[in-house]
Amino acid sequence: MxxxxxxxxxxxxxxxxxxxxxxxxxxDLLIGQEAxxxxxxxxxxxxxxxSLFPDGFYDNKFGTVGIVDxxxxxxxxxxxxxxxxxxxxxxxxxxxxxxxxxDKVIWGKTLEEDLTINAMAxxxxxxxxxxxxxxxxxxxxxKKKLIRAVGSPEKRFEEDALRMxxxxxxxxxxxxxxxxxxxxxxxKNANLIRHVSRERIRDELFKLLSxxxxxxxxxxxxxxxxxxxxxxxxxxxxxxxxxxxxRHHLDDVGTHALKSLKVSRSSDPIVxxxxxxxxxxxxxxxxxxxxxTITFYNHEVxxxxxxxxxxxxxxxxxxxxxxxxxxxxxxxxxxDERQTDKAIRRFIRNVGKKNLADILKVRRADRIxxxxxxxxxxxxxFKKKLIQVQKQPFSVADLKITGHDVMKVLGIHxxxxxxxxxxxxxxxxxxxxxxxxxxxxxxxxxAVAKNLH
Numbered sequence: 164m165x166x167x168x169x170x171x172x173x174x175x176x177x178x179x180x181x182x183x184x185x186x187x188x189x190x191d192l193l194i195g196q197e198a199x200x201x202x203x204x205x206x207x208x209x210x211x212x213x214s215l216f217p218d219g220f221y222d223n224k225f226g227t228v229g230i231v232d233x234x235x236x237x238x239x240x241x242x243x244x245x246x247x248x249x250x251x252x253x254x255x256x257x258x259x260x261x262x263x264x265x266d267k268v269i270w271g272k273t274l275e276e277d278l279t280i281n282a283m284a285x286x287x288x289x290x291x292x293x294x295x296x297x298x299x300x301x302x303x304x305x306k307k308k309l310i311r312a313v314g315s316p317e318k319r320f321e322e323d324a325l326r327m328x329x330x331x332x333x334x335x336x337x338x339x340x341x342x343x344x345x346x347x348x349x350x351k352n353a354n355l356i357r358h359v360s361r362e363r364i365r366d367e368l369f370k371l372l373s374x375x376x377x378x379x380x381x382x383x384x385x386x387x388x389x390x391x392x393x394x395x396x397x398x399x400x401x402x403x404x405x406x407x408x409x410r411h412h413l414d415d416v417g418t419h420a421l422k423s424l425k426v427s428r429s430s431d432p433i434v435x436x437x438x439x440x441x442x443x444x445x446x447x448x449x450x451x452x453x454x455x456t457i458t459f460y461n462h463e464v465x466x467x468x469x470x471x472x473x474x475x476x477x478x479x480x481x482x483x484x485x486x487x488x489x490x491x492x493x494x495x496x497x498x499d500e501r502q503t504d505k506a507i508r509r510f511i512r513n514v515g516k517k518n519l520a521d522i523l524k525v526r527r528a529d530r531i532x533x534x535x536x537x538x539x540x541x542x543x544x545f546k547k548k549l550i551q552v553q554k555q556p557f558s559v560a561d562l563k564i565t566g567h568d569v570m571k572v573l574g575i576h577x578x579x580x581x582x583x584x585x586x587x588x589x590x591x592x593x594x595x596x597x598x599x600x601x602x603x604x605x606x607x608x609x610a611v612a613k614n615l616h
Contacts, residue, residue, distance in 0.1 A: 187202075193305055194305055231248070310330050320352045324358050331349070354392065411533060414533075423439070438528045440473070440487075444461075445462045558589070562592065564585075
């Protein structure tokens with residue numbers, strides 16, 4: 164138990180208040196996973212919680228007070244934000260007009276009222292000894308590896324449509340199945356996901372795609388009907404045939420994409436989404452040539468545009484939007500052994516040095532998902548060339564001197580001549596990378612300037 168969790172429990176108990184551990188952390192503890200996000204529920208109203216923890220913050224109508232451990236304020240979790248311990252007052256929720264948030268929240272007096280929401284709780288008996296409170300047989304479902312809605316599944320999803328997405332995401336995370344009636348209720352109510360904000364859908368999708376079994380998660384999403392609502396572009400790939408003379412693919416586009424995602428080794432949701440969407444442009448450009456071979460000319464260009472529209476719709480950050488676009492736009496890169504260093508430098512400029520490792524992950528998944536071996540001698544040679552070429556200057560900006568050095572040596576002001584001299588020096592360095600030394604380039608400035616005159 165983290166020291167600050169113990170402090171929270173001690174503080175409430177000394178204040179004569181009930182306090183219980185709730186939420187996903189209870190499930191994680193029961194199945195032996197690392198407990199990261201600690202949530203609590205209490206009979207104390209928000210004002211009392213704030214009196215016990217004056218540094219807490221409360222800006223919502225749901226009775227949730229956030230607290231940050233003063234000793235860990237400088238530490239951050241994987242999202243880049245400090246860990247927040249959430250403490251919520253027992254509550255009853257009534258009316259969900261927007262299919263997402265309760266119209267009215269009433270502070271409850273007992274834990275049983277709150278457990279229609281949180282299902283299981285832990286009550287400290289003494290020291291590190293806890294009692295499991297489980298009125299809905301959640302522990303039995305954990306043993307059976309089932310995700311089940313509390314009470315009526317349809318009522319739960321009508322109250323909050325995001326719960327459907329969470330059920331799929333948690334099933335993916337744990338490798339569980341969704342209980343039959345719960346899954347049927349998701350299929351029946353999938354259309355309600357339209358009431359959920361795009362940002363919340365994006366966050367759940369990113370979590371799902373970060374798990375080891377992301378492909379299984381997408382399949383659950385698709386079979387539940389949620390996939391068609393959230394990622395309609397992916398749905399269009401299924402049934403688009405690729406098998407024809409002269410082509411190595413045996414599966415339709417969607418099945419190939421799913422197989423590619425299944426063999427991904429990445430936990431980065433953008434990389435995994437790029438793997439799932441790398442051929443999303445194929446249904447748009449599918450055709451046949453005079454020999455009857457199925458063609459998908461420029462599918463990577465069209466697919467990148469489709470992916471960018473998806474990223475805008477789900478409110479991706481600019482960085483994530485551009486990464487997704489780049490990984491799909493350039494995933495068809497050639498590894499021909501006859502490629503020149505100039506061609507490889509152009510590829511690196513297009514993709515960006517920071518994206519090279521990721522686009523190789525996309526290529527690996529694409530190869531295996533298409534039935535090919537993980538790599539080839541050409542691909543391995545290409546990887547080595549990427550490393551070698553990066554040791555060479557890519558542009559004038561990589562020179563060991565700048566325009567200011569040119570102006571200082573020649574005693575001139577800024578003008579076209581400065582740029583021309585730098586370009587000439589860059590050409591020399593491209594031919595011989597050993598010449599990219601400051602002392603050598605400074606000596607060459609006057610000679611290059613004379614030749615240009």
